[in-house]
Amino acid sequence: MTVILVLATFLVFIVLDYVLNRRRAVATVPVTASQTSAARPAGEFVGGFQVPEHLSYHPGHSWLIRERKNVVRVGADEFAAALLGKVDKISLPTPGQWIRQGQKVFSFSRAGEETEMVSPTEGEVLQVNPDVLRNPSLLRRDPYGSGWLLTINVPDEESTNRNLIPKHLIADWMRDAVSRLYAAQPVLAGAVAADGGRPVDDLGSIPGVNWKELTGEFFLTA
Numbered sequence: 001m002t003v004i005l006v007l008a009t010f011l012v013f014i015v016l017d018y019v020l021n022r023r024r025a026v027a028t029v030p031v032t033a034s035q036t037s038a039a040r041p042a043g044e045f046v047g048g049f050q051v052p053e054h055l056s057y058h059p060g061h062s063w064l065i066r067e068r069k070n071v072v073r074v075g076a077d078e079f080a081a082a083l084l085g086k087v088d089k090i091s092l093p094t095p096g097q098w099i100r101q102g103q104k105v106f107s108f109s110r111a112g113e114e115t116e117m118v119s120p121t122e123g124e125v126l127q128v129n130p131d132v133l134r135n136p137s138l139l140r141r142d143p144y145g146s147g148w149l150l151t152i153n154v155p156d157e158e159s160t161n162r163n164l165i166p167k168h169l170i171a172d173w174m175r176d177a178v179s180r181l182y183a184a185q186p187v188l189a190g191a192v193a194a195d196g197g198r199p200v201d202d203l204g205s206i207p208g209v210n211w212k213e214l215t216g217e218f219f220l221t222a
Contacts, residue, residue, distance in 0.1 A: 044171070046171050046174040046175055046178070047174060047175055047177075047178030047179075048178070048198055048199050049077070049078045049079045049082070049174060049178065049199060050078045050144070051077070051078070051170060051171065051174050052144055053170075055077075055144065056120070056160070056161075056164050056165070056167075057077060057120070057164060057165045057170055057173070058101075058118070058119075058120030058121075058163065058164055058165070059163070059165060059173070059220060060102075060117060060118045060120070060218075060219045060220040060221070061076060061077050061079055061080035061117070061177075061218055061219060062074060062075065062076055062077070062080070062106070062117055062118065062119065062120040063075050063076070063077050063120065063144070064120045064121055064152075064160060064164075066157075066160070067151065069157075070153055070154055070155060070157060071126065071151060071152070071153055071154070072121060072123075072151070072152050072154055072160060073148055073150070073151050073152075074119070074120060074121070074148070074149055074150045074151070074152060075139075075143055075144065075147060075148040075149050075150075076106070076117060076139060076143055076147075076149065077143060077144075078143050078144070078199075079174065079177060079178075079218070080117065080143070080215075080218070080219065081139050081140045081143040081147070082140070082199045082200070082201070082202070082203045083203050083204055083211075083214060083215050083218060084108050084110075084115070084139065084140070084204060084215060085110070085140065085201065085202030085203060085204040085205055085211075086110065086137065086140070086201070086202050086204075086205065087108045087109060087110045087136045087139070088109050088110050088111070088136065089108070089109040089110075089136060090106070090107070090108055090109075090132055090133055090136045090139065090149075091106070091107035091108075091109070092105070092106060092107075092125075092128045092129075092133065092149055092150060093105050093125050093128070093150070094125065094128070095125050095126060095127060095128065096124065096125060097124070097125045098122075098123070098124050098125075099119045099122065099123065099124075099125060099152070100119065100122045101118075101119055101120065101121050101122045101159065101162060101163060102118050102119065102163065102220075103118060103119050104116040104117070104118055104221055105117070105118065105119045106118075106119075106149060108136075108215075110204070110211070113211060113212050114212075115211070115212050115215040115216055115219065115221070116216075116219065116221045117219045117221065118219065118220055118221060119152075120160075120164065121152060121154055121159065121160045122154065122156075122159050123152040123153050123154035123155065123159075124152065124153045125150055125151075125152055125153075126150075126151045126152060126153050127150065127151045128149070128150055129146075129147075129148050129149055129150070131146060132146070132147050132148070132149065140201060140202070177218060180218075181214075181218070184214070184217070185206075185208075185209055185214065
């Protein structure tokens, strides 16, 4: 009987030691970036501009992505961000405001001039990005990430597909935009390489370019 008690006690100590050591091991495993957040898809490049395939695009160069049921996130694509360049101020609608697809709702200012961009969808503004308001350069540095603009409640999710670029035509649409850019502003041909080279940070600062007219043409607000 004594031998059995000794063995049982010994077994209990072994189990306790295993559990405690295992907890320590789990507690000291470092948390990596891949464990905390999924990497954004890099997407493809068209005419030198990044065009992530998982997003939807409006002809006025805004984008949207469905975050959850009836909620989408909205921003400006890299083509738009490059045309806007180093803006001084970004103005956005306020939470609770109802906006319509095609309505001028985003405003960008630089050097005393202002240009606008239209909404890609219709719904109620839920949230604006406070970071991009404080630091407008985020729009150019990371248009598909930290430079996002709004989240919108979209009661009729089918409406988000109205007047958006069909998925199979997105690459052709962007190629056409880049071609029209060269045709309208030949001086920019050296700033954006058609063979896939990356655009300069601020296309609007190129000498001879009328920033307000150029952005208005492509943002469908001229």
